[in-house]
Amino acid sequence: MNAVADILNDYETIRADQEALYRDLHAHPELSHDETRTAEEVSRRLEAWGFDVHTGIGGAGLVGILRNGDGATVLMRADTDALPVTEATGSAYASTADRVMHACGHDVHVACLLGAAQLLASHQDAWSGTAVVLFQPAEETGDGARTMLDDGLADVIPEPDVALAQHVLPGPSGTALTRPGPVLSSADSVRITVYGRGGHGSMPQKTVDPVVLAAHIVVRLQTIVSREIDPTDPAVLTVGSIRAGSKSNIIPDDAVLELNLRTYTDATRTHMLDAIERIARGESQASGSPKDPTIEVYDSFPLTDNDDAATARVADAFAAHFGERALPMELQTASEDFSDVPRALGVPYTYWSIGGTDPQEWGDAERKGTVFSDIPANHSPLFLPVTQPTLETGTAALVVAAGAWLVSE
Structure with missing residues (x-):
């Protein structure tokens, strides 16, 4: 891909501005559905580079469209929101926001997609087609993509031929990793309220104890994955919260359990949700509960299931550009909502990862066998990807992947 190489040879001209932008974004994080400053920064740059920019899609969502003659239409997406976490990195550009x-x-x-957009805009002689860059809010709450779709995203952008996205994860910076098929799990949170009959702790015979009922449900839920799901089919079920009662000698009227499940097929997801309901109802009946439990599914994230052909195309392009730094990606138990967009648009997609850990730090941890304890992971208050070569790699990955459709040689 000589044309792609020519585009990327110009990276040094944008490096300083991109690094400054990244530090600024990191210092000024915004929570889901409140990414207005980020959207303004992105929009201003895209307009200066000649993109047709549409803002306010689903709140703080926006797209930039760069039409450059005949050819494929490639959609590239970045998520923009931060987390309610207090930073503990001690970085010179640490968050200036309270608990964000x-x-x-x-x-x-965001910085990588803007870098790719700038390089594509300044080298329109090297490719043809249409580049669509999508900056999506509220990935962390799982509804940002759907909100943009509900607000008419499909009416704003030309129909893509492929959709692309990436995520920085723990791993040696400079690497780009692909995986066909399921790559990120679907996720669902479930809230179960079970009902008892409250009373004095000294007279349990006059009550139906929802705390004991909840405890039985917790134990029984552990058998779904261990006894009902094929051991070769990855699945996770975690009970993360139990709330009941207000005092040691009062048996309450109800108890609330909150759990989270991760699955990689629609069939397994359906089976687990059905099993959760079956167990909650069965244990309630066994305990003599005065009424059936209330079961609510919320905060659902879709399965990210990469298209085989699109992934192979990107993997080949990565191998040609990155060489031995192009690696296979392991199955991830994390979840996100990017796939809602290409599914709604009816287009193939692929989602890959880039490493964000200092290579020497990663190598030292590997040699000591302490990667999982020494290397901060996403959502940690210590998570801070090394600036370079992370930004250069993420920018190159987007240009290389898009070039697999936009560049013909």
Whole structure:
């Protein structure tokens, strides 16, 4: 891909501005659905580079469209929101916001997509087609993509031929990793309220104890993955919260459990949700509960299931550009909502990762066998991707992947 190489040879001209932008974004994080400053920074740059910019889609969402003759239409997406985390990195450009931090690397994603947009805009002689850059709010709450779609995203952009996205994860900076098929799990949170009959703790015979009922449900839920799901089919079920009662000698009227499940097929997801309901109802009946439990599914994230052909095309392009730094990506138990966009638009997509850890730090941890304890992961108050070569790699990955459709040689 000589044309792509020519585009990327110009990276040094944008490096300083991109690094400054990244530091600024990191220092000024914004929570989901409140990414207005970020959107303004992005919009201003895209307009200066000749993109047709549409703002306010689903709140703080925006797209930039750069039409450059005949050819494919490629959509590239970055998420923009931060997390309610207090930063503990001690960085010179640490968050200036109270209890808000870019602890998941979305500042990297924004900076890289803007870098790719700038390079494509300044080298329109090297490619043809249409580049669509989408900056999506509220990934962390799982509804940002749907909000943009509900607000008419499909009417604003030309129909893409492919959709692309990436995420910075723990791993040696400078690497780009791809995986066909399922790559990120679907996720669902479930709230179960079970009902008892309250009373004095000294007279349990006059009550139906919802705390004991909740405890039985917690134990029984552990058998869904261990006894109902094929051991070769990854799945996770976690009970993260139990709330009941107000005093040691009062048996309450109800108890609330909140749980989270991760699955990689629609069939397994359906089975687990059905099993959760079956167990909650069955244990309630066994306890003599005065009424059936209330079961609410919320905060659902879709499965990210990469298109085989699109992923192979990107993987080949990465291998040609990155060489031994192009690696296979492991199955991830994290979840996100990017796939809502290409699914709604009916187009193939692929989602890859880039490493964000200092390579020497990663190598030292590998040699000591302490990668999982020594290397901060996403959502940690210590998560801070090394600036370079992370930004250069993420920018190159987007240009290389888009070039697989936009550049013909």
